[in-house]
Amino acid sequence: MAQSLNRWVRRGLWACVAALATTATAAQAEGRIRVAQQFGIGYLLLDVVREQQLIEKHGKPLGVDVQVEWAQLSGATVMNEALLAGSLDIVSAGIPPALVLWDRTRGKQNVKVVASLGSLPNYLLTNNPNVRSLKDLSDKDRIAVPAAGVGFQSRTLQIETARQFGAAEFKRFDTISVSLPHPDATAALIKGGSEVNTHFSSAPFYYQALENKQVRKVLSSYDILGGPATFNVLYTTQKFHDENPKTYKAFYNALVEAEQFVKANKAKAAEVFIRVQQSKLSPELVRRIVEDPENDFTVTPQRTFVYADELQKLGVIKNRATSWKDYFFEEAHALPGS
Incomplete structure (x- = not known):
């Protein structure tokens, strides 16, 4: 049964990539961004960004009317394939898959992390x-x-x-x-x-x-x-980062505002999750999760370097990072990350 499950999942993942690829364009123009998230409350910041149209909001002061396309997929494999295929601009997954892609695309697509989406245990x-x-x-x-x-x-x-x-x-x-x-x-x-x-x-x-x-x-x-640590992150290619500076900045600023909203309005943030995800979870449970002190919805990376160090020792990644800033884009460098 394990083999049949894997075959079923692989077929589904490749079907998603193929569907996304039909909307891909050869060159990205400033003012368009395609973002993919996975399932679960670990993506709450993106739910807030989406419902409150924060990317569009932060694009306007920069003189850009940002057109945002959202997708929801499951698993790092399909995320990474879609990003490298040019079907998506920003993808989300755990920090290990992001580090593997950073390692394997150095000198080519140069994939790096945009921001953390929060420190939540698994x-x-x-x-x-x-x-x-x-x-x-x-x-x-x-x-x-x-x-x-x-x-x-x-x-x-x-x-x-x-x-x-x-x-x-x-x-x-x-x-x-x-x-x-x-x-x-x-x-x-x-x-x-x-x-x-x-x-x-x-x-x-x-x-x-x-x-x-x-x-x-x-x-x-x-x-x-060894303690609270980043669960999932957003990442993209150097090409998208460099060729779309205003769109990228609007996206990053939107994430920062989403964090501020969640921290100041946890009950309302729980309601956002239910609406955007059309969740059937009880409002009481969702609020309890958002208010759980173990869960920190923040763009600041925590203990990501533990992964970079351990995975390099195991041979999963070849390149050795000297700091978390090696695999994050510079917009995040001012944060007290780790």
Whole structure:
């Protein structure tokens, strides 16, 4: 079943890329931006930007009427493929996939990070009563992640696996990982009876799953990274950054304003998420997530360098970063990042 799931997900991802490619143009003109986000409340800043039309707002003082196109996809693989194919201008994923693309495009597309979207933990959950730690996972278990082997969850798990089992074993759990969007993985975990019995989950999905008494947390990404750390980021190519300075600035300023809005209006921000995502979650739950002190919706990067350092040691990326500023565009450099 794992193979069939992977085939199904791959077909879906490539279908999305093909659909997006039909709208791509050979050259981007200043004043147009195509942005893609994934699922979950980790993308709240983008929900605020979208509903309040903040990109358009910040484009006007710069003399640009920005035309914004939004897409919603699942998984780092399709994001990266679409960005390199020129089907999207700004994509979103966890910091590990962004670092891999930064590493592999140096001297070519020169992909770099625009901004953080927030520091939120991811929880490794299971409904298998025999799994209390990573050492209890076996070939009979299946771990659901949005992008098996390459996404935020897989890379985070690889870092912890290397610590517990040795660097040579860092891909130990890749063989039992399957690519599955968070909503589907959550449903499988809650319902039970599926071969997918473990899920490296993001908010709001782990909140939902943990309401089921058969589901429990094995570990948190914060445990692995040593504290609050950036979950997902936005990134783009040097070409888009350099050829569209006004549009880029409008986008970045929009993110900054969105952060300010969320921090000052958490209840209203929760309402924005429900409206934009057409979420069926209860307003009380969404507000609890937004107000949870573990969750910080900020453009400031936190502990991203842990990934850069650890993934370079494991050979996932070849180029060694000396600072987080090496893989972020200069607009973010004034922030107290890490």
